Amino acid sequence: MSRFTPEDRAAIGVLADVLIPEAEGMPAATAVGVTDALLDQVANLRADIVADLLRVARNKRGEDPSTFLARLKADDADGFSALALAVAGGYYLSPVVRERLGYSGPERRPVVPGDALDFEGLRLIDAVKARGAIWRDPAHERG
Amino acid sequence: MSLSDEPDVLIVGAGPSGGMAAKHLVANGFSVVCLEQGEWHSSDRFLSGKPEGELAGRQRWHWSPNHRLIEADYPLDEGQSDVAVTMFNGVGGSTVLWGANWHRMTPSDFAVRSLDGVADDWPLTYHELVPYYEEAELDMGVSGHDGDPAYPPGHRFPLPAFPIGKVGQALAAGMNKLGWHWWPGSNGMPSRGHRHLAACARIGVCSQGCPEGAKSVADKAFWIDAVAAGATLVTGARVREITTNKSGLATGAVYVDRSGTEHHQRAKTVILCANGIGTARLLLLSKSAQFPDGLANSSGLVGRNLMLHPVAAVIGTFEENLESWVGPGGMSIYSMQFYETDASRGFFRGAKWALMPSGGPLSIHSGLAGGSLERGWGANAHRKMRRLGHNAVWSIVGEDLPDIDNRIQIDDQITDSDGIPGVRVQYRLGDNEKKLRAWHMERAAESMRAAGAVETLKVPILPFSGGHLLGTARMGIDRETSVTDPFGRAHDVPNLHIYDGSLFVTSGGVNPTATICALASRCVQHMIANRRDGRIAA
Numbered sequence: 283m284s285r286f287t288p289e290d291r292a293a294i295g296v297l298a299d300v301l302i303p304e305a306e307g308m309p310a311a312t313a314v315g316v317t318d319a320l321l322d323q324v325a326n327l328r329a330d331i332v333a334d335l336l337r338v339a340r341n342k343r344g345e346d347p348s349t350f351l352a353r354l355k356a357d358d359a360d361g362f363s364a365l366a367l368a369v370a371g372g373y374y375l376s377p378v379v380r381e382r383l384g385y386s387g388p389e390r391r392p393v394v395p396g397d398a399l400d401f402e403g404l405r406l407i408d409a410v411k412a413r414g415a416i417w418r419d420p421a422h423e424r425g
Numbered sequence: 426m427s428l429s430d431e432p433d434v435l436i437v438g439a440g441p442s443g444g445m446a447a448k449h450l451v452a453n454g455f456s457v458v459c460l461e462q463g464e465w466h467s468s469d470r471f472l473s474g475k476p477e478g479e480l481a482g483r484q485r486w487h488w489s490p491n492h493r494l495i496e497a498d499y500p501l502d503e504g505q506s507d508v509a510v511t512m513f514n515g516v517g518g519s520t521v522l523w524g525a526n527w528h529r530m531t532p533s534d535f536a537v538r539s540l541d542g543v544a545d546d547w548p549l550t551y552h553e554l555v556p557y558y559e560e561a562e563l564d565m566g567v568s569g570h571d572g573d574p575a576y577p578p579g580h581r582f583p584l585p586a587f588p589i590g591k592v593g594q595a596l597a598a599g600m601n602k603l604g605w606h607w608w609p610g611s612n613g614m615p616s617r618g619h620r621h622l623a624a625c626a627r628i629g630v631c632s633q634g635c636p637e638g639a640k641s642v643a644d645k646a647f648w649i650d651a652v653a654a655g656a657t658l659v660t661g662a663r664v665r666e667i668t669t670n671k672s673g674l675a676t677g678a679v680y681v682d683r684s685g686t687e688h689h690q691r692a693k694t695v696i697l698c699a700n701g702i703g704t705a706r707l708l709l710l711s712k713s714a715q716f717p718d719g720l721a722n723s724s725g726l727v728g729r730n731l732m733l734h735p736v737a738a739v740i741g742t743f744e745e746n747l748e749s750w751v752g753p754g755g756m757s758i759y760s761m762q763f764y765e766t767d768a769s770r771g772f773f774r775g776a777k778w779a780l781m782p783s784g785g786p787l788s789i790h791s792g793l794a795g796g797s798l799e800r801g802w803g804a805n806a807h808r809k810m811r812r813l814g815h816n817a818v819w820s821i822v823g824e825d826l827p828d829i830d831n832r833i834q835i836d837d838q839i840t841d842s843d844g845i846p847g848v849r850v851q852y853r854l855g856d857n858e859k860k861l862r863a864w865h866m867e868r869a870a871e872s873m874r875a876a877g878a879v880e881t882l883k884v885p886i887l888p889f890s891g892g893h894l895l896g897t898a899r900m901g902i903d904r905e906t907s908v909t910d911p912f913g914r915a916h917d918v919p920n921l922h923i924y925d926g927s928l929f930v931t932s933g934g935v936n937p938t939a940t941i942c943a944l945a946s947r948c949v950q951h952m953i954a955n956r957r958d959g960r961i962a963a
Contacts, residue, residue: 283657285925291730293898300802300803301792301798301802301806302802302803302806303802303803303804304808305716305803305804305807306804306808306811307807308807308810313830323477324464324480327472327477327480327481328481328483328484330481330484330494348798350842351798352798366792366793366802367480367483368791370481370786370787370792370793371479371787371788372477374479374785374786374790375476375477375480380476383786383810383811383813384746384813384814385750385785385813385814386784387479387628387629387717387748387750387785388473388475388476388628388630388750388785389628389749389803389816390474390626390627390628390637391626391627391628391751391752392624392625392626392627393587393616393617393624393627395520395586395617397588398585399570399585399586399588399609400588400589400593400594401570401586401588401589401593401594401597401609401758404594405602406589406598407570407595407597407599407608407609409601409604410574410600410601410606410607410608411572411574413574413604415572415574415575416534416574416575416606416761416762416764416765417531417532417533417574417576417577417765418531418532418540418765418766419532419533419577419679420533420535420536420539420540420550421532423539423540
């Protein structure tokens with residue numbers, strides 16, 4: 283059984299699409315499912331924000347979403363924080379969004395033993411070595 | 426061994442300093458019990474290697490005990506602190522979530538008073554500590570590149586450095602244009618398999634917990650072998666008091682287990698390894714008629730001279746995709762170009778810059794960081810998210826000079842889950858620290874531009890960056906101006922020792938774990954060598 287009613291999801295969705303609209307070649311929050319399975323995934327990971335999120339959803343009744351968000355951010359920091367994290371957290375879990383951003387992380391990039399280290403291969407480090415020591419010797423300075 | 430027995434040594438805290446002490450003690454035939462308020466944490470509990478790791482890292486694995494809200498933590502009142510304190514309570518201590526930057530302090534760090542006329546000298550030199558650094562680097566599986574000119578000759582690493590990657594190459598080229606020092610990162614994670622540690626896969630999420638078991642956490646570096654060799658490690662054991670006898674010697678500790686039952690663990694010798702806040706907390710909690718101001722506190726310095734090393738950052742944005750989420754995370758390169766004092770800059774001492782992974786989308790989202798609805802959300806958020814992978818981050822750790830008014834105190838208004846008082850943190854950045862970070866941020870931004878950054882952003886204090894907990898039970902020769910002798914033995918209580926970051930006389934401008942480990946080794950080996958001269962509770 284879901285902890286979010288269809289009305290809760292709808293209320294969150296209206297706010298989510300103001301926070302993350304379709305723009306700049308990126309889809310809107312609800313278009314990638316931020317109020318569907320992604321919302322459940324976020325809630326399972328972050329049970330600590332669910333109560334605040336439900337409170338926000340159930341207080342959102344008919345008010346213009348931008349006005350509501352401005353009031354929420356000013357008057358209810360915990361509620362806004364829960365909504366913001368649920369929306370952004372779900373959005374950037376979306377494979378569609380991650381692909382659109384070209385983001386493949388976090389990913390494993392193990393070092394291949396024996397591979398030449400890039401800083402040596404590119405001779406970048408030679409200039410540092412050539413400039414010589416920069417440490418300060420207390421024994422020398424004390425005479 | 427039954428806990429009702431009296432072991433030779435009781436260690437409080439299963440972090441790296443406690444682990445280093447346990448290693449030497451069991452190897453020399455001492456019976457050892459360690460009391461740790463947290464638990465073991467297996468690598469498979471960390472979600473950090475998965476897309477959802479960023480979400481989990483913001484609560485379950487948060488750096489701040491006030492945000493984690495788990496039973497092992499104790500609360501901190503940070504209302505009078507310029508930065509939030511971070512730590513982790515569990516087997517491995519704060520290395521569970523550390524960023525694995527590994528640095529020795531430099532020779533000048535041990536002689537700040539002599540060289541610069543401020544703070545104090547340490548009662549030991551860099552060269553005295555070198556063998557202990559070398560031991561710790563092997564134990565912790567440190568990977569790095571030999572021959573850094575910011576250190577005396579002979580600084581070698583047991584494992585080879587990691588590639589510096591696209592972002593490291595870009596910044597290194599910029600530093601070379603300016604003629605400034607940089608060096609491949611030295612990291613507490615093995616570039617190939619090492620003892621109980623897997624080879625690092627450069628996921629870049631060290632500070633959210635390593636999901637591969639590849640970061641050097643003190644559980645794998647020390648405690649597995651110490652327990653196998655006979656040490657007794659009791660988890661879920663929250664110490665509330667160090668006990669003493671009429672002779673003024675430590676006799677053990679009172680602790681509460683997870684059922685709420687109170688125990689007294691006796692011991693002939695007690696070593697505190699509970700970090701720069703936890704150790705001072707325990708000493709201040711251990712008041713008695715004989716020690717009315719707290720244990721080992723005749724100097725009045727327990728809890729004082731707190732140094733937190735708040736981190737500044739400079740972020741550069743580049744046109745090209747640098748894949749800056751790729752590890753090691755850890756640091757790909759670092760710079761100590763401006764580490765030493767230059768009087769013309771208007772402040773004493775310097776800082777180290779570390780090039781760190783920039784994190785994933787939630788880490789760089791300006792709306793989640795508190796940005797306004799207009800700037801942090803909407804179409805603007807999409808535009809800013811194009812920086813993902815295009816950002817380079819210099820993390821700047823600078824000297825944090827000791828100030829007697831920066832301190833921790835017992836706070837009876839807040840308690841942990843066992844009803845033991847929490848801690849009030851009083852910490853303000855001094856004038857020297859403010860000037861230092863402003864100057865360094867300017868230079869770091871300059872290096873970003875030299876590397877090709879099209880935009881730079883300066884962050885004077887990163888949120889939740891007070892994670893180097895130092896100075897609250899400083900070592901020294903004079904019992905009027907220090908809490909322990911140069912080997913961590915309390916001046917006031919001959920069989921009470923302190924081996925953690927509390928001992929630091931000055932902070933240095935580098936991450937402290939290397940020095941914490943080396944000091945612990947030096948101190949415990951001295952105690953073992955002089956065991957016949959030491960007084961113990963009868």
